[in-house]
Amino acid sequence: MKINNSPWIDQLRKDRPLKKLSKDESTDVAIIGGGIAGISTAFFILKHTTKKIILIEKSKLAYGATGHNAGQVVSYFEKPFHVMAEEFGVQLAGEAQKSIELSWEFLEEMYTEAGLTLNFSRFTGYDGFSTFEQVEESLKNNLARREAGLLIHQIDIAKESEFSTEMLSKYDGLYTLKEKKEILLCLETEDASFIAMLSEPKGVMNSALFTEEVSEYLLKIYPERFTIYEHTLISKVVLKEDHVLLAGPANAVITAEKVILCTNGFENIEILNQGGLAIDTRFHHNVNGVVARMTGYLEKKNKSPTAISYYVDAPEGFADMDQAYFYLTRRPFEHESDEKHNLICVGGPQHAIADREEYLFEFDYPEVVQKEVDDFVKTVYDPEPNTKIDYKFTWHGLMGYTPNGVRLIGEEPLNPVLLYNLGCNGVGILPSIYGGSRIARIIAGEKLAPSIFDPKSVSK
Ligand SMILES: Cc1cc2nc3c(=O)[nH]c(=O)nc-3n(C[C@H](O)[C@H](O)[C@H](O)COP(=O)(O)OP(=O)(O)OC[C@H]3O[C@@H](n4cnc5c(N)ncnc54)[C@H](O)[C@@H]3O)c2cc1C
Numbered sequence: 001m002k003i004n005n006s007p008w009i010d011q012l013r014k015d016r017p018l019k020k021l022s023k024d025e026s027t028d029v030a031i032i033g034g035g036i037a038g039i040s041t042a043f044f045i046l047k048h049t050t051k052k053i054i055l056i057e058k059s060k061l062a063y064g065a066t067g068h069n070a071g072q073v074v075s076y077f078e079k080p081f082h083v084m085a086e087e088f089g090v091q092l093a094g095e096a097q098k099s100i101e102l103s104w105e106f107l108e109e110m111y112t113e114a115g116l117t118l119n120f121s122r123f124t125g126y127d128g129f130s131t132f133e134q135v136e137e138s139l140k141n142n143l144a145r146r147e148a149g150l151l152i153h154q155i156d157i158a159k160e161s162e163f164s165t166e167m168l169s170k171y172d173g174l175y176t177l178k179e180k181k182e183i184l185l186c187l188e189t190e191d192a193s194f195i196a197m198l199s200e201p202k203g204v205m206n207s208a209l210f211t212e213e214v215s216e217y218l219l220k221i222y223p224e225r226f227t228i229y230e231h232t233l234i235s236k237v238v239l240k241e242d243h244v245l246l247a248g249p250a251n252a253v254i255t256a257e258k259v260i261l262c263t264n265g266f267e268n269i270e271i272l273n274q275g276g277l278a279i280d281t282r283f284h285h286n287v288n289g290v291v292a293r294m295t296g297y298l299e300k301k302n303k304s305p306t307a308i309s310y311y312v313d314a315p316e317g318f319a320d321m322d323q324a325y326f327y328l329t330r331r332p333f334e335h336e337s338d339e340k341h342n343l344i345c346v347g348g349p350q351h352a353i354a355d356r357e358e359y360l361f362e363f364d365y366p367e368v369v370q371k372e373v374d375d376f377v378k379t380v381y382d383p384e385p386n387t388k389i390d391y392k393f394t395w396h397g398l399m400g401y402t403p404n405g406v407r408l409i410g411e412e413p414l415n416p417v418l419l420y421n422l423g424c425n426g427v428g429i430l431p432s433i434y435g436g437s438r439i440a441r442i443i444a445g446e447k448l449a450p451s452i453f454d455p456k457s458v459s460k
Pocket of ligand 1: 032033034035036037038056057058059060061062063064065066067068069070071072073074207232233234235262263264268269292293294396397398399421422423425426427428429430432
């Protein structure tokens, strides 16, 4: 049994000074939650408005999902795009997809303006498929992407695959045929069960270090307009017609014009709407918890960064897994003073939990999961005979899935003093950043066209 030991948190500054809330305060905007969503929201509001911001974090910056993820930057949604197009209509789904793809630029903007030096690599990543059903999902996505006016993704199918012309006839122009050995080369495997692949833009970054470094930049350039309180739990939010009161520890109260929840959906905050109908906070409880486990080891730094997902043909004994796939990232390991290594991170095994209270940060990392990952690494990625891999890092985190699988970004319809940038965090790095930029536009007074991210509240 191993403890929850994330490489992202490992790289944070241990000696960073922390400030706790100890007396009443007032501000224009209060942001609750100091993960990548909270810090991105602060970045864009500070940049595009003259508002003062207080950001409040119950633990330490980036110790939530932001410090326990796979660190893979991708621009897709949790749901396949063709399902999104059916559910929301091609136009709205297409607009949302474009917004997330545009968020690569928002990430670059934050990175460049804050003068960051942490490793952030962008490249073409791959998904390897071993069954027709897996390939067909991507082909259907390409069909819907074409209909929505989006660029189609490169899908390569092995000439040696046994897919008949009839199976592929609907998807003419949406794939190319390739020698299998070329596909296996991109997937960096000798496992011949992979018969197709999808190529798309991917990246790798330590989102916790990113959050920490952006926060330091913001504190430095906006000393009069930006304050962060850590180890400060907000237990109650009282919404009035034109302002909000936040109850902090030791009876300290923050008064603000607006409050933005960047709490990931697991906040346990009591929300009282004295400025309108009672807000139904049931969505907080409708967020389904899925525990995802990751493991990481160091290898020689002799290959470039990559991100590859391997969709396997579910073998026997995957009882604990919802999805039969492993994802792997490779990147330089930061902050090593002597020999330099690459960090290989592998994830995949996940399980749903009935009640989010069941999740404890201190959960052990089960040996059975470690063995599944080790078997995968040794058979698919790095089949060096008789090597023992030293898994330096093993960690897990709680991913929350909103019922429609889309992040909530925008004003609470029952009282616009409250806004959200939260939820749906299996893929959340770019959506959190996009959420930050969208919220800043709302705070700046812009009227935005309806989107699938808009919160739709119901009164109790
Ligand atoms: C195991 C795992 C793997 C993932 N892999 C990827 C990936 O590869 N790529 C990707 O894009 N996304 C991935 N994600 C999702 C991504 O990490 C999240 O979507 C993103 O970090 C969410 O950021 P956030 O700021 O919304 O939430 P968080 O980082 O969880 O921040 C929310 C913060 O709110 C604070 N808070 C909550 N309640 C209160 C309160 N009452 N008072 C004060 N503070 C409060 C919490 O302490 C926390 O720090 C993964 C997630 C997990 C768990």
